[in-house]
Amino acid sequence: xxxxxxxxxxxxxxxxxxxxxxxxxxxxxxxxxxxxxxxxxxxxxxxxxxxxxxxxxxxxxxxxxxxxxxxxxxxxxxxxxxxxxxxxxxxxxxxxxxxxxxxxxxxxxxxxxxxxxxxxxxxxxxxxxxxxxxxxxxxxxxxxxxxxxxxxxxxxxxxxxxxxxxxxxxxxxxxxxxxxxxxxxxxxxxxxxxxxxxxxxxxxxxxxxxxxxxxxxxxxxxxxxxxxxxxxxxxxxxxxxxxxxxxxxxxxxxxxxxxxxxxxxxxxxxxxxxxxxxxxxxxxxxxxxxxxxxxxxxxxxxxxxxxxxxxxxxxxxxxxxxxxxxxxxxxxxxxxxxxxxxxxxxxxxxxxxxxxxxxxxxxxxxxxxxxxxxxxxxxxxxxxxxxxxxxxxxxxxxxxxxxxxxxxxxxxxxxxxxxxxxxxxxxxxxxxxxxxxxxxxxxxxxxxxxxxxxxxxxxxxxxxxxxxxxxxxxxxxxxxxxxxxxxxxxxxxxxxxxxxxxxxxxxxxxxxxxxxxxxxxxxxxxxxxxxxxxxxxxxxxxxxx
Ligand code: ATP
Numbered sequence: 345x346x347x348x349x350x351x352x353x354x355x356x357x358x359x360x361x362x363x364x365x366x367x368x369x370x371x372x373x374x375x376x377x378x379x380x381x382x383x384x385x386x387x388x389x390x391x392x393x394x395x396x397x398x399x400x401x402x403x404x405x406x407x408x409x410x411x412x413x414x415x416x417x418x419x420x421x422x423x424x425x426x427x428x429x430x431x432x433x434x435x436x437x438x439x440x441x442x443x444x445x446x447x448x449x450x451x452x453x454x455x456x457x458x459x460x461x462x463x464x465x466x467x468x469x470x471x472x473x474x475x476x477x478x479x480x481x482x483x484x485x486x487x488x489x490x491x492x493x494x495x496x497x498x499x500x501x502x503x504x505x506x507x508x509x510x511x512x513x514x515x516x517x518x519x520x521x522x523x524x525x526x527x528x529x530x531x532x533x534x535x536x537x538x539x540x541x542x543x544x545x546x547x548x549x550x551x552x553x554x555x556x557x558x559x560x561x562x563x564x565x566x567x568x569x570x571x572x573x574x575x576x577x578x579x580x581x582x583x584x585x586x587x588x589x590x591x592x593x594x595x596x597x598x599x600x601x602x603x604x605x606x607x608x609x610x611x612x613x614x615x616x617x618x619x620x621x622x623x624x625x626x627x628x629x630x631x632x633x634x635x636x637x638x639x640x641x642x643x644x645x646x647x648x649x650x651x652x653x654x655x656x657x658x659x660x661x662x663x664x665x666x667x668x669x670x671x672x673x674x675x676x677x678x679x680x681x682x683x684x685x686x687x688x689x690x691x692x693x694x695x696x697x698x699x700x701x702x703x704x705x706x707x708x709x710x711x712x713x714x715x716x717x718x719x720x721x722x723x724x725x726x727x728x729x730x731x732x733x734x735x736x737x738x739x740x741x742x743x744x745x746x747x748x749x750x751x752x753x754x755x756x757x758x759x760x761x762x763x764x765x766x767x768x769x770x771x772x773x774x775x776x777x778x779x780x781x782x783x784x785x786x787x788x789x790x791x792x793x794x795x796x797x798x799x800x801x802x803x804x805x806x807x808x809x810x811x812x813x814x815x816x817x818x819x820x821x822x823x824x825x826x827x828x829x830x831x832x833x834x835x836x837x838x839x840x841x842x843x844x845x846x847x848x849x850x851x852x853x854x855x856x857x858x859x860x861x862x863x864x865x866x867x868x869x870x871x872x873x874x875x876x877x878x879x880x881x882x883x884x885x886x887x888x889x
Contacts, residue, residue, distance in 0.1 A: 388619030388627030431586025458551025477509030511549025662790025681711030782839030
């Protein structure tokens with residue numbers, strides 16, 4: 345490498361990254377576009393552009409590989425048994441009665457009495473953490489634990505308040521009793537309060553919020569020509585239920601024995617009340633879920649296993665450990681059937697230095713299969729032949745064996761968002777590079793996940809260079825996602841590749857024609873070296889992983 349051109353990519357803390365810049369880069373470089381943009385967009389829906397689709401597929405394939413094709417090695421040294429599934433988005437609506445979604449898939453909602461916005465009550469606190477008025481109020485009272493009533497009154501009369509929070513100024517004018525509510529909310533944020541208890545201040549305008557009420561999140565449609573109650577169906581709000589519905593089919597048709605897993609990736613739909621933070625919370629998204637069916641006595645052991653395995657998987661995407669953590673659910677957060685639940689969380693740029701959910705790993709007991717058994721009348725129990733033989737060898741009584749060898753398996757469920765993983769990789773890779781001459785940003789993806797692995801460029805579009813570059817491109821494109829580009833100056837082509845996260849570029853120049861060497865230009869360091877053109881494939885194999 346020529347030392348004079350080597351630069352190190354700065355390591356930027358996620359809290360210092362700007363979501364506005366990330367969203368703008370995603371649009372400008374073809375990762376994510378607002379859905380139906382020419383009609384003004386539609387709140388909560390996004391389209392994945394050419395590069396976003398490639399990035400998403402790379403993450404999807406990595407999950408599928410590690411779950412289904414090369415599942416982890418279990419505690420006994422053998423690979424686990426996990427099979428894949430692709431179930432229907434629309435199922436018999438009784439599915440959602442059994443699963444509890446019809447009755448219970450409700451978010452607690454509050455309305456702001458001032459600006460009338462509908463908000464998820466359990467998200468208010470985290471929204472307050474990134475609310476401009478809260479930041480501004482807390483900056484008005486530095487050195488204290490946060491704002492008091494006097495600070496709020498002073499702030500409300502300031503020019504800054506009119507700039508960052510005109511809604512708040514109006515709310516306080518109309519209802520002076522809000523001063524205390526607003527001060528309390530700002531104080532709690534300043535004190536780093538993380539408890540998701542209800543805070544009665546609107547993150548948008550500081551107005552008072554109503555008591556939370558339930559709101560059903562499932563999208564409804566009708567199957568068939570007549571739009572009546574009998575034909576009502578739901579778009580699935582999670583992929584998991586399709587797995588439970590097929591558990592018996594899998595046991596009967598595949599050579600699986602408990603413990604085993606069924607994995608599925610696919611679209612899910614939730615009529616989220618407050619879709620926000622770009623693709624973090626959308627109304628249409630993709631999930632990667634696996635249901636691990638095991639003996640009830642072993643469920644706690646498998647819960648620990650999957651918890652660690654999933655964290656390892658997230659790290660394998662190239663995410664800095666410092667930006668990931670586990671968060672155990674408190675008892676009052678657990679669903680009534682869930683025995684244990686932990687979230688894998690990431691430090692998103694919009695969580696103000698805090699963490700937000702990326703994946704949930706839940707010990708669901710035998711709730712789901714029992715519910716489907718009760719609602720469908722179809723036996724969902726599992727006959728454990730191995731256990732039967734073991735008990736016979738141990739000399740157990742017939743009754744004991746009969747009682748123990750048929751049971752409804754327990755389930756450990758690692759449930760993650762594929763589209764949320766796309767967001768995490770974009771946030772993690774996003775690095776502003778104000779000191780670089782070409783690109784303003786670098787997306788420093790781990791090479792394996794970069795949408796394009798290599799750019800192949802003739803230095804100029806003449807003197808036989810395009811022909812050599814094209815041949816290299818044709819040789820490589822079946823093995824790596826490559827792009828051939830002949831337009832613009834070489835600096836601009838490198839800059840574009842930096843901004844879409846391409847780890848390597850290979851440039852064919854005048855020397856290539858005489859000595860068969862090409863320039864390899866590396867994304868993160870902008871360093872260049874020359875290698876023989878015949879070595880390019882091996883170079884990529886070694887460095888892409
Ligand atoms: P939240 O509390 O954030 O609404 P959840 O706990 O209901 O999420 P799960 O039902 O456990 O989420 O879904 C599993 C995963 O699916 C989540 O960890 C997340 O990655 C993803 N997910 C859930 N809802 C959405 C959404 N609206 N948009 C994008 N991804 C989502």
